[in-house]
Amino acid sequence: MTRRRQRRRQTSPAAPDNDDLIDEILLRLPSQPSSLPRASLVCKQWRRLVSDRGFLHRFRARHRDPPLLGVFKDELHHPVFRSVLDPPDLIPPDRFALRLDDYRAASLLGCRHGLVLIFKFTTRELLVWDPVSGARRRVAVPPELAGGEKSVMNGAVLCAAAAAGDDGFRSCHFKVVLIGSSKMDGRIFASVYSSATGEWGDAIFTGPVSTIYHFGSPAILVGNALYWLLSVSGHHILEFNLETSTLAVTDGNWPETNFSSDCRYCIMRGEDDNVGLAILSYRGFQMWERKVTLGGAARWVLRKTVKLHDILGLSSAVQREKIDIVGYVEDTNAFILVVDTAFYMFQVDSMQSKKLFDCNVITRCHPFTSFYTAVLVPMDMIPQGVQNSMKNIYIDAAIEGIGAEDKLRLDC
Template sequence: MASPRPPPELMADPVIEILLRLPPGDPACLIRASLVCKAWLRLISDGTFLRRYRAFHRAPPLLAFLANTYGSEDRLIPFTSPTPFKPPAFVYSGRPEVMDWRHGRALLFDMWADSEGVLSVWDPMTRHRQVLPKPDFSYINGAVVLCASASAGCDHLDCHGGPFLVVCLSRSSMGGGATATAARVYSSDAGSWGAQTSVQLGPDSISEMNSPVVIGDEVYFALNLTSRILKYSLGKDDLSLIGPPDQDGHSKFVLMRTEDGSLGLAAVRDPHLYLWSRKVNPEGVAGWVNCRVINLRTLFSIYNHKTTTVIGFAEGVEIIFVSTFMGLFAVELKSGKVKKVAGPDYYLSVLPIMSFYTPGLALSFTMLS
């Protein structure tokens, strides 16, 4: 009896259309598909397919987040299962703060390293960590990392290995309760820090540890002791202040970029989540508009609303992180879905890791089990 004929191979185009629709939020799917056969591995690892995959899904998925806490040693917390990431291997013994996450990179600051602390940029996809030369600052109290190719039209879907910039803030006392905040910019292309720009402020010029917001060439930092916002313009190389919306001045808030590209703000009060957006009226005057109020008691149990705070935001997927007495929750603003992502702790801030985990990178470093 003749042996059965093998089934015909699938045509490449239908396979591509199927693989393009594998969810990026479950990175194991694409990795396992690449292990089906050598033809699929070649197809999925091809640069053309990976560019189409990223363009098809556009917003990078939320895969994990980095937490700044007073308690837990677990700083990298998965949002998906299994997580493809491992915590960075630090060469110093301190507990580094996560200053920022953006465009595929995390900015870390180990204040206990050496005498003045060490800044480093870590790529969780490639696991590469680059220690930066020390800026001429006595103390770093705010920083942001961003792709240096934005002016060249980079879509930030695959910035791994590309040039980057770091904007760093420092505060110094001027006597009489006045302080000056200075900013310097590090360029990975130049391998050095640029000239210093400073502005005189009151005693409230310490920035929060939650992630700054970048809109165009402007970087926004939340100040710690009041609700004011510090804006740094990369193009003009200057610093200025923005007043808060009309809300409780003692409420902890997180800055965010809204879907229409405006500066946004989220804060919790009594126990509602208030969402604000900064708009320009027909007369050209910028002001805050309260665009949404969400009753958090309808989403999850709140034991004590005074301990309920918003501590992070994931841009692109529109997820707010809310810390409560019962644990840490992720709230999807579009769908209203809620997911408990970690147990109770003293969370200062969380910064989401958002990236496409594709075989072009993944198979070079690790395999998902």
């Protein structure tokens, strides 16, 4: 009998390591900013696990799509952060404050993959900034821009590895696509900087174009191409293909609507990586998609039409001069609209809207998405009763997918 018991003990599977089990549970927490910091308050073991760099990498890889933390607004030529989340996920503006006096007079060009791109006119240099880590990289503009014959118009930053869950340019190489114009012949050009080489590529030009009246909208990434909305004696779209490194101005052949001439336009993502177009008027909100036929011709197809009072809960009598599209969230296909002094976010697929904040300074909003972990609080500052309460909350929140038998083994 004794030998049988010994053999059973030798062949029985080993119990899972307690750290491994809790690690699997913590990976299932939501990707909101408060999740890991609050979980770290449960006990020293949880704090050690969620502070580990390997765990943080696995956490990002599991969730893949980082949450929308807020928007950066260009106020008085300085980027100002405004959170769009509710407590306890709301992030104070000073957490993402750019504390560089020499960037007070600068232009915010865009945000993508957890990075912010800023251009300073006086020194003619770019700043790539990771607000979460505080890391900054200064990039001088291409040498051909120093003489003043060419001017910077817009730009975009992107990091492919960051989109897959990595950690900004701390873990991947980024690229900056700079858009400018030649004063001599009116052509638009693009130049690409790679952090891997630390150099700019050769300038890529379009054909001659007429006067550009507007180029303030940030780039929209659709598939493998960046798109900007611009006006060249009418409505046109500038496309830069990241795979082929080609630049082209597309004749918009703008869709015909019954809206007035003072509409607001914004490029959006369509289905199957097609380019879409949003048109906002006091009469309503339309979303179009550009379809290419078998013969190569392109036409605009109307996807959806909605009324502002239906999606925002406003009065049907909206004044036409007090509405605008001030931002677009690529990852979730959502728009940021302003009506009077109120900023709203409207999600196209769910048809849900949310009021974000009120602000008298009406400027463009650059959505900022990233994984964010706040400063961890020492355990000895948290009362024992609060620790026990948070322990129960986070076990219940993360336990989905973990068996009851494994749950019994949890012990901090």
